[in-house]
Amino acid sequence: MQHFANLLDALSFQPARNAKLRLIETYLRTTPDPDRGYALAALTGSLNLPNAKPAILRKLGTDQLDETLFALSYDYVGDLAETLALIWQPTNRRNQPSPSLREVIEKLETATSAEVPLLLTDWLDLLDATGRWALLKLITGSLRVGVSARLAKTAVANFGAVALEDVEEIWHGLQPPYRELFSWLSGFGEKPDRLNLSFRPLMLAHPLDEEELAQLKPEEFRAEWKWDGIRVQAVAFAGERRLYSRAGEDISRAFPDIIEAMTYEGVLDGELLVARPAENSDVQIAPFNELQQRLNRKTITSRMLADWRAHVRLYDILIDGEVDLRPLPFDMRRQHLEDWYRRERRPRFDLSPVLPFASWEELAALRAGARAASIEGLMLKRADSPYLGGRIKGRWFKWKRDPLTVDAVLMYAQRGHGKRSSFYSDFTFGCWQGSEGEADRQLVPVGKAYSGYTDEELLQLDRWVRNHTINRFGPVREVSPGLVVELAFDAVQRSSRHKSGVALRFPRIRRLRWDKPAQEADSLDTLVQLISTSKAS
The missing domain is CATH 3.30.470.30 (DNA ligase/mRNA capping enzyme)
Incomplete structure (x- = not known):
């Protein structure tokens, strides 16, 4: 497990694609079966640990700290696995060996929901902070180390000196820990025959x-x-x-x-x-x-x-x-x-x-x-x-086609994940319901966006959220209605699932409108009219 933890740690701090490939290839060459196969499954999102739920991790956290202190720590760190890894206080059982990746996965695959907390407690006691973080990332299924499934498969192809397409052709007929795959790539076996029902790269x-x-x-x-x-x-x-x-x-x-x-x-x-x-x-x-x-x-x-x-x-x-x-x-x-x-x-x-x-x-x-x-x-x-x-x-x-746009007001913000876990980077925006000057005019949420801004603008947005928070709902901050952004989106449709009655398709931030007063942002009627325009054209 510690070897896998070192890999994840190195990947999380390495921005270059080719360097990430080399790290994964080296791991595959220096790690025996089945650990390397389980690591590959984790990197490609192919693991299924049904009883290892985030709620279990929160319970472990509140057992270590009181509920309020844990909630404050989680809010500050912004990542559940990292928070628990940092606050964990191990018992005096450090003379025991840390678990292997195989042991962790195979035990979790068969453990009941009641057994999982006991297993995690034992393993967290035996691992260092990096190992604990990697274990918890593995369980939540959100590694967030900048490695896509395709990049991991590319590393596998490089390891075996075969074409990426040859790996992808048989991928969906294989199961972790991929012993047949590594046997073939290492020159000890035939290429697995899984073509008929396999996914072909699009x-x-x-x-x-x-x-x-x-x-x-x-x-x-x-x-x-x-x-x-x-x-x-x-x-x-x-x-x-x-x-x-x-x-x-x-x-x-x-x-x-x-x-x-x-x-x-x-x-x-x-x-x-x-x-x-x-x-x-x-x-x-x-x-x-x-x-x-x-x-x-x-x-x-x-x-x-x-x-x-x-x-x-x-x-x-x-x-x-x-x-x-x-x-x-x-x-x-x-x-x-x-x-x-x-x-x-x-x-x-x-x-x-x-x-x-x-x-x-x-x-x-x-x-x-x-x-x-x-x-x-x-x-x-x-x-x-x-x-x-x-x-x-x-x-x-x-x-x-060119996107549609609307000027909307920032209403809520939440911290992101991975490299954005320390910044408020996920935003909810609203438009005005009612006419300007009406006493009951209010903002209603119309969409969420977490892309479209630069790194510098992220710092500005994060600072603005912290300085204009008026309420908190768990990890979500409500802000005063003062910042307008131009949202771009591909389509707008009626939706009974949203309070506003509309849903935006692929909303993203196009530009920050520091110059525009919130009262001049668009109304919900503007979006409704865009629905009619879309149908007419």
């Missing part, structure tokens, strides 16, 4: 700006709408079916209606959406807010299936039966997809249309009208591009 797009667009030739590209859902991969072979998110997470259980319709053999790439009943045969796509009602649900009820009908709009076909189509250029794959759809037409699937255009000006006019519900903008794909996993420069581009 081909991703680069953002496109006007200057870059001018360098491209229209005749070399094909255009499609960029639908406002979540990217999925639908895999079906020999009667078995899997639906994967863009990150390779198996989301099959949450979408049984899609799984039921996957009566084919192959791999399809598309956008998961919610479809509304339409009078004609066309499918009417609902706003993203309705898709959110189906996401991250442990239990799917019959009412959910009826009210929010899942639908996949297809972009591409990777494998048809036993034929791998990925090496083919986009135009040929598109023809295969259209042939497949005519042959295999089914109610939960349809095709994303290819949009005809002769010039960038003509396409820009189409993009200008893309504010319609469930359309984020355009996708541009080179006609001769094979299907390559990852974000390959110059092949696919996303040309999103």
Whole structure:
């Protein structure tokens, strides 16, 4: 465990990507099985420790300190694992060896909720402050050391001197601690055969700006709408079916209606959406807010299936039966997809249309009208591009519509996580309900944002929150209504889940309006009008 703790500590203080890769590769070379496999699972978010809940850690903390003092310490530090690691007072049992990573994970996987606190108490007594911090980070599943799952897999590929795509091809057919994987990468075994139901790395797009667009030739590209859902991969072979998110997470259980319709053999790439009943045969796509009602649900009820009908709009076909189509250029794959759809037409699937255009000006006019519900903008794909996993420069581009903006007032703030744990960096903003001058005019929350500002602006925001706090609710601070920001967002939709009655899609801070009085911020009516404008266009 201490070896893994040293790795996490080094990663958290190392900003450079290549240096992080070297740290992970060195760990994999110097750590035996199964510890290195469990470490890899932790770095890629593949561990499942169901009974190790954050509530248990809070209880351990209040056992060490009284509840008020622990709450103040947690508020000051801003991170639960770090707080508990710092305040822990071990007993006099330091002559015992600290636990291995294998011992920690395998015991927690089988422990009951009643047994977990006793195990943690013993281990926390045997570890130093860094070890305690790493143990608690492992349990909460929030390592926050600047390592993405893809970066960890890249280190694994470098360790075995194989292509990253070869690792990703078999990844979702493997289970921690990945003994087969390391046996193959170390040259002692064959490559694991897990291809059929595995997730294939998705081909991703680069953002496109006007200057870059001018360098491209229209005749070399094909255009499609960029639908406002979540990217999925639908895999079906020999009667078995899997639906994967863009990150390779198996989301099959949450979408049984899609799984039921996957009566084919192959791999399809598309956008998961919610479809509304339409009078004609066309499918009417609902706003993203309705898709959110189906996401991250442990239990799917019959009412959910009826009210929010899942639908996949297809972009591409990777494998048809036993034929791998990925090496083919986009135009040929598109023809295969259209042939497949005519042959295999089914109610939960349809095709994303290819949009005809002769010039960038003509396409820009189409993009200008893309504010319609469930359309984020355009996708541009080179006609001769094979299907390559990852974000390959110059092949696919996303040309999103210009964002909407609103001036909103800062209402609440909360500390962030990881490197931001000492700063108020997560903000809730509101707009005015009621007309200016009315006695009952009040701010109502319309959205949360934690991105879009510079490091210098973060310091300014943090200082402003601390100097203008008027109330506290646990880790949340309420501030006086004095700071206006311009929020950018992709769409606004009606929502019964929010007090304001609206929900913003991807809100982020565009600029700080130190010059603007809070009373001049926008009203809720402004957002409601934007809903009507979006539908009309």
